[in-house]
Amino acid sequence: MTVVRISDDALAIACGADRVARRFAELGHEVVRVSSWGMHWLEPLVEIDGFGYGPASPADVEAILADQAGGLCIGKIADHPFIAAQTRLTFARAGKTRPLSLDDYAATGGWKGLERARTMTPEAVVEQVKASGLRGRGGAGFPAGIKWDTVRKAANPRKYIVCNADEGDSGTFADRMLMEGDPYLLIEGMTIAALAVGAQRGYIYIRSEYPHAIAKMRAAIRLSAQIVAPFVLEVRVGAGAYVCGEETSMLNSLEGKRGEVRAKPPLPALEGLFGCPTVVNNILTASAVPFVLAEGAQAYADYGMGRSRGTMPIQLAGNVKYGGLYETAFGVTLGELVEKIGGGTGNGRPVKAVQVGGPLGAYFPPALFDTPFDYEAFAAKDGLIGHGGITVFDDTADMAVQARFAFEFCAIESCGKCTPCRIGAVRGRETMDKVIAGDRPASNLALVADLCETMKLGSLCALGGFTPYPVMSAITHFPGDFVRESADAA
Amino acid sequence: MSSMSQTPTTDREARLDAAIRRHAGEEGPLLPILHAVQAEFGCVDEAAKRRIADALNLTRAEVHGVVSFYHDFHDKPETRPVLKLCRAESCQARGGEALAAHAERVAGARVKIEPVYCLGLCSVGPNAMVGEDLYARLDERGVAELIGAM
Ligand SMILES: Cc1cc2nc3c(=O)[nH]c(=O)nc-3n(C[C@H](O)[C@H](O)[C@H](O)COP(=O)(O)O)c2cc1C
Ligand code: SF4
Ligand code: FES
DSSP, X not given: XXXXXXXXXXXXXXXXXXXXXXXXXXXXXXEEEEOOOSBGGGOSOEEETTEEEOSOOXXXXXXXXXXXXXXXEEEEGGGSHHXXXXXXXXXXXXXXXXXXXXXXXXXXXTTHHHHHHHTSOHHHHHHHHHHHTOBOXXXXXXXXXXXXXXXXXXXXXXXEEEEEEOOOOTTOOHHHHHHHHOHHHHHHHHHHHHHHHTOOEEEEEEXXXXXXXXXXXXXXXXXXXXXXXXSEEEEEEOOSOGGGGSHHHHXXXXXXXXXXXXXXXXXXXXXXGGGSOEEEEEHHHHHHHHHHHHHOHHHHHTSEETTEESEEEEEEEESOTTOEEEEEETTOBHHIIIIIISOSOTTSOOEEEEEESGGGSOEEOGGGTTOXXXXXXXXXXXXXXXXXXXXXXXXXXXXXXXXXXHHHHHHHHOOSOSHHHHHHHHXXXXXXXXXXTTSXXXXXXXXXXXXXXXXXXHOSSXXXXXXXXXXXXXXXXXXXXXOXXXXXXX | OOTTTSOOOSHHHHHHHHHHHHHHTSSSOHHHHHHHHHHHHSSOOHHHHHHHHHHHTOOHHHHHHHHHHSXXXXXXXXXXXXEEEEOSHHHHTTTHHHHHHHHHHHHTTTXXXXXXXXXXXXXXXXXXXXXXXXXXSOOHHHHHHHHHXX
8 A cells, every 4th residue: 555645735626636636545545635845737746755746637546656657757856946946934844744734733843933932022022023024925015023013012902913815816826825735834823923912813814715725724723722722713704805905905804894995094003903903914924923933033034135034935827837836035036936947938938928916016028037036126127026926928918908907907806995996997998998909009008107197196005006017017018019000090 | 673583484584594693793793694695595685685784783785885895795696507717817828818708608698607816726727616616727628518517
């Protein structure tokens, strides 16, 4: 009997992992379901004695067992260049543990950060997070320690920890992988946050498109309730609104209201959920904390560049050859990520553009591939790293269509609170339709630029305020795509 | 007046009350209740909105405002089977738009093709979801088979 390890992550399952697992079981072998290594082009990936075989189908199972699946064998998984070259601090357990096994978690250094935090004063815990340089991984890059300190100092004794697992950005899946693959890490991070600020309750707000993550997190919360007590955690499920990833909209949603964005101030740190001081952190922010506490702030801060300290779980997506999760220190260039690590496009065509940071992120041409992955370096190029998703497009992409989609997405998802976003997005889409149809492109593009300026300045949140990034970057870097043949010119 | 004190007169009302009661004690109970009702009945209709409003001491307009804000809640049940097809950027980059057009042609009026913006499987698109089941690396044949089996 052979012991076979196969991921039970949603992506592996979507690629057929359950069918492959069943086939091994039918033949009498022991199947252990583990987290995903994050090499998505190889899923379903089968691991036997450290060797990987993928992408595997049920029909390959007998050949794999007979060691005759030469083409599928990738050698030792841990030695694969995609894995060996990463610096996995947050995703240290990826591929290695059974997601819901408390034994596996404890045996791989789990709860060490929490144990250490329990011996420290709240102030000292916050100091560690500050000294690590950890910034919010949800997009805005706000220093986590400063946010925690504000909540810690707030007078109201009733406080909350809210974890933002809305992960609505296309091109991102690290939150999902973390929740499905290492749920106790998030629980440990949130519990440390609760100790540091004096919170009694925590909510994890997960988008409804993630049923697997919801089930795993709920099970993990049940199984670890004793360990994190008296802190109490609960999963809440979103209801299909992208804007609910914005923190104040999320708080309204948790309170049972329309997910409209709130004006700031007051800051959620002072008046957040039910008017109480609240830490809102992204999944990856909270999940970076156990390492900081266990290994020390300096061990984390030693990685990175400039004001971007530590590592970022980068997500390689879209038309990319080697798609998946790549955690590395800040400072790696965009070109290395796309061409070297990602291997270029999946179909071998030239790369035309990459969108970094989700639907509100800019489109970068290969000419900007020397940009280092760093909050400030991306801002300097009129872009953002957002949640770390990179979507690769080949040379068949039509950037005018992509610019139109950015407006359309904003129109669909706008919470409706401010006019520049609610009306501007619709006008933008209509105007882009004219540009695409070749109707007075020059004057219509000038109108689009005007509209973008208005949205940038007059929107309450980044949905309206950042939609100009994908639109204007497409126009700026790919002007040729906006010169169209007029339909009636012929 | 609370619906809990109002005796349920139909089986439907009894089921509705059970869904409300399961979550009424939670902090911010409205979304969990709406999810439960949507799952139970396939929609949150007018009668449900009123009963939920009564139970939570809200106005019917407040409940309606919340229901209408979120894409997941519907006024009427969908009678057709639904295929949620991802239409977001990473799936676009992998041929998702052409696939969506093909899916619409195959589905006709029998199956509803509903757009969804990202399923978190962005490296293996185009992707779809039916109920809670996920499908990756879809091509024209794959999506046609999927629709055919619905
Ligand atoms: C439209 C919009 C959508 C957002 N979506 C998310 C999201 O899905 N996940 C997330 O963590 N942050 C999202 N954010 C950012 C949050 O508002 C907030 O900055 C973040 O949750 C704070 O956590 P952090 O400091 O740990 O990053 C979004 C912001 C906007 C404006
Ligand atoms: S910018 Fe758009 S989404 Fe953001 S608050 Fe204004 S209307 Fe709502
Ligand atoms: S863009 Fe389709 S799954 Fe993310």
